[in-house]
Amino acid sequence: MKESTPQIQKALDWVSMGNGIGFLLSDEHCPTRDVFQARADKLVIECANNLSIGENASLLGLVVGEIGNNTFDHNLGNWRDERGAYFVYDAEQRIVVIADRGQGVLTTLRQARSSIADDCEALTVAFTETLSGRAPERRGNGLKLVAKVVQEQQWKLEYHSGRGSYIIDGASTCTTKDDELKGMVAILTF
Amino acid sequence: MVMKIIMKNFGDFLSSRPAGKEAYLSAQAYVFPAKNEADVIELDFDGVKVLTPSWADEFVTPLAEQWGDKLHFSHTENLSVKATLEFLKQIPTS
Numbered sequence: 522m523k524e525s526t527p528q529i530q531k532a533l534d535w536v537s538m539g540n541g542i543g544f545l546l547s548d549e550h551c552p553t554r555d556v557f558q559a560r561a562d563k564l565v566i567e568c569a570n571n572l573s574i575g576e577n578a579s580l581l582g583l584v585v586g587e588i589g590n591n592t593f594d595h596n597l598g599n600w601r602d603e604r605g606a607y608f609v610y611d612a613e614q615r616i617v618v619i620a621d622r623g624q625g626v627l628t629t630l631r632q633a634r635s636s637i638a639d640d641c642e643a644l645t646v647a648f649t650e651t652l653s654g655r656a657p658e659r660r661g662n663g664l665k666l667v668a669k670v671v672q673e674q675q676w677k678l679e680y681h682s683g684r685g686s687y688i689i690d691g692a693s694t695c696t697t698k699d700d701e702l703k704g705m706v707a708i709l710t711f
Numbered sequence: 712m713v714m715k716i717i718m719k720n721f722g723d724f725l726s727s728r729p730a731g732k733e734a735y736l737s738a739q740a741y742v743f744p745a746k747n748e749a750d751v752i753e754l755d756f757d758g759v760k761v762l763t764p765s766w767a768d769e770f771v772t773p774l775a776e777q778w779g780d781k782l783h784f785s786h787t788e789n790l791s792v793k794a795t796l797e798f799l800k801q802i803p804t805s
Contacts, residue, residue, distance in 0.1 A: 554727060562724045565761055579791035582761035586726040590765060594728060666798045668766045 528609045532620035533646055536704045541603040541622045552605035554593040560608055561585050567612050574612075574711075580670050581617075584678075587663040588707050589619050595654055596623030601703065617709040619623075625704055626682040629654035640648055640685030641695040647688060648680075668693065676711040713783075714749035716742060719758035721770075726761055731769030737749075752778050757786035762795045771799060 525533075535544050551557035557689040562633055564585060567639045568578035592606045602624055607620040627643040632654040637643050646652055648668045671678045682705040718725065719733040752774065756762065769770065775782050787793050 554729070558724070558726060561726065563722065569760070576790055579789050580763050582724065582792065583763050583791040583794065586761060586763045587765060590727045590763075591733070662768060662798070663764045669798070670794060695715065
C-alpha cells in the first residue's frame, strides 16, 4: 500500500471501525451522489487551472467520477451504517482518496457470477471484464476505461476491497492480505 | 438534414449513470428528432469538461443503436470525451 498519509489513514480507519457513523467531517463525507459529484467537479476545475495538470484534468474527472459513482450505484440502500463516500483530495500532492462502507466488490459481483472465488478474482474481473452486479442492466464497462486511462497517464491506482489489493502502476497486480477491509478504499496518485 | 445536439446543454460535467439516463429520457421527449425529421444526428461536445463512460453508455449507446453510422460527433477534443467515445466504439452493442 502507498505510504500512509492522513487522508489514507482516515479512510482505512473509517472503513475498519465497528460503527462508522459520525466519524467523518462534513467536508470529507459525501452522503449523497449529488454532494460527491459537486466535489468531483470542483476537483476538475481546480486541477484544470493548475498548469502542470491542464487538460488531463478531464481524465482525472473521468477516473474519479467512475470510482465514486460506483459507490452509489452498488450500495444504495445497502450501507453497513454510514451511507455514502469518504472523498478527499489534495491537488498539490496529487492524491485522491475515496472510500465506502458498502458491500465490497466480491459481494457485488457474486450477484452476477456466483463462481468468483475470492476478492482478487473479483477485483481482476471488475477491472478487466464487462460484468456488473447489476446484471441484466447493461453495465460494467467503467472500470475498464479507468484502468486504461491510469496506465496511459502513468498514474497509480490502489483499489482495496475485502482481502484484495488491486494495484495499477504500469502493470496491474492483485495481492491477498490477511486483514479484511469491509467496503473499499481507492487511492489515486496522479 | 443534420440535427445538431448541443451536449453542453445537459451539463459541463457528464458523469453518472442516473444523470445520463435522465438526460436521454428528457432528450427523447423534447430534443431528439424523429427518423423522418433528420438524415444525420450530430452530438456536439463543445464546452463539455468531463464525459464518463457511465454517462455516455446511458445516452450515446442507445442513440448509436438507433442511428448507426448516421450518428456523428463533433468537438471531441476534450481528452475524456475522446477516450470515452473511442472506448464505447470497442464495446459490442446488444
